[in-house]
Amino acid sequence: MRILIVTAGSRGDVAPFTGLGLRLQQAGHQVALAAHQRFAALVHECGLEHRVLPGDPVELVRARTAAPSPQAARSVFAAFLDELGDGVLAAAAAGTDLVLTAFGPAPVSRLVAEGLGIPSVGVYLAPGVPTREFPPPGPPVTAHPSPADNLAAGRELLARTGSLYADVLRRLRARLGLPRAAEAPAPPDDWPICHGFSPAVVPRPADWPASVHVTGYWWPAAPPRWRPPDHLLDFLQAGPPPVFVGFGSMTPGHDRLHEIVAAAVARAGVRAVVQSGWAGLGPVGDDVLLVGDLPHEWLFPRVAAVVHHAGAGTTGAGLRAGVPAVPVPVLVDQPFWADRLHRLGVAPPPLPLDELTADTLADALRACLDEPTCRDRATALASRIRAEDGAAAVVPIVTRLERGQRT
Known part of the structure; x- marks a missing residue:
């Protein structure tokens, strides 16, 4: 099966997926990793195909930091997302049977996969599903939130993320011939998501859907030619x-x-x-x-x-x-x-x-x-x-999808 992993951001947003991609490749799949151009060498050195996502995360952060107003900063980010949407579509259209997506580009990746008629899976490096057990990643919580507060905050985070992507998703829907939607929908409860961290660090919440997994960490693949100076x-x-x-x-x-x-x-x-x-x-x-x-x-x-x-x-x-x-x-x-x-x-x-x-x-x-x-x-x-092998735990989930089974 041809698998495309989509991620965007810094080196820390890319490196763990080299290890995951290599393990899937060793299991017999063809794996490509879509990331920004500055990480092309990292991906190639780990033995994976690289597909380019437009934009430079360094320049994005610098431009947003230098923006003279919050409105200008939002405009910079909106332009970045527009390019990202085009890049994800091009990467997937180059030949893909399954899309694995990091949390950041997930709204775009899920929509592109839907438009191309192929399955998708979330591969998240931080908790990305609302739960009553703890607040979602974001600004520190100073008070002691209740379980209901934690759940509401997680849902609000997904809603905010969807609103950030609303414009690019609307344009992508038109390009893909998909019906219009009033807003970016949250992932359905049966959409498979794998979290690449250890349950010893963040135990899997009991109220997460059965399709949501905590697999253990996905360690970066070691570039074979690296030697300490x-x-x-x-x-x-x-x-x-x-x-x-x-x-x-x-x-x-x-x-x-x-x-x-x-x-x-x-x-x-x-x-x-x-x-x-x-x-x-x-x-x-x-x-x-x-x-x-x-x-x-x-x-x-x-x-x-x-x-x-x-x-x-x-x-x-x-x-x-x-x-x-x-x-x-x-x-x-x-x-x-x-x-x-x-x-x-x-x-x-x-x-x-x-x-x-x-x-x-x-x-x-x-x-x-x-x-x-x-x-x-x-x-x-x-x-x-x-003692854990997080990347290995993803392989059977992908295998079940390849066979058309539910996760």
Whole structure:
């Protein structure tokens, strides 16, 4: 069967699907991964076909950040979604029997699959189905919501997502010859969705439909030609395990972030490997090594703790490595994962980026390094996570769809 995986966003939104795609390919399927052009090499190096989605997520975030007004920012995003809709349609029309879609592009992917008469499946990296058991990913909840509040918030999130896509979906319906719809409908209860995180991290809610699964993490496929650079190996061997600091796809919005990181590392008395990321971090110091993109699954087991923005992919990599975390969330699902890390006992309370100071970061680093229970819990949780095979759990679901059976 020809399978198309559709995802959009940063590297963390793409890398887990390389592992899932490779496992499906090993099961005998032909797999293509639709993602932005900047990730073409990553996809190809993992042995998968790449189909281009238009737009650049880095430029999108920068343009929205620089927009002079909320209305201008919405216009930038609307143009991005228009291009995305065209790209998903072109990628699927290139030859596909089944569409697997990440949460972000799901409204477009489901509609395209419907228009082409092929099945689709949600493949989500964060909880994407309303539940009474916890609030949906999004801004942190300060009060103590009731189960009814949690369910209502989850439904509201789906409604807001549908409204963002309303215009592009209307145009796609016309192109595909589908009847008009007053609004973007929520996925039906029997639409299959697989969540690529561990039930040890987020247990499957009892009120989710039977078609919704929590499979375990989908780990990125390791590019076969990657080798750690000599200067990184030398730094790791030159002293005690450093901490890792990186904020992934977060672009500059905190003018003093370089200074905060450098000062916090010095005050905490630690060595640090700092990933520049989209924010272009560049703190300097004798005990600081600046690096670019590299596989977290290789580096994280070699560090003492990880300071990160709590994106789904980075959160999973840190948990798999069994190291404590200092979560510094910014937006979207990051506050959800940051709160989850703290509740699991593997991280101190989250430090939202817009409230970050050198003192709070240094204190959080010392807290997770000096408290043995934090590392002990991280080690125990990692052993459970490593025993799971999330990608393998998706294969029989796809097989049942191939045979025309319900999931």
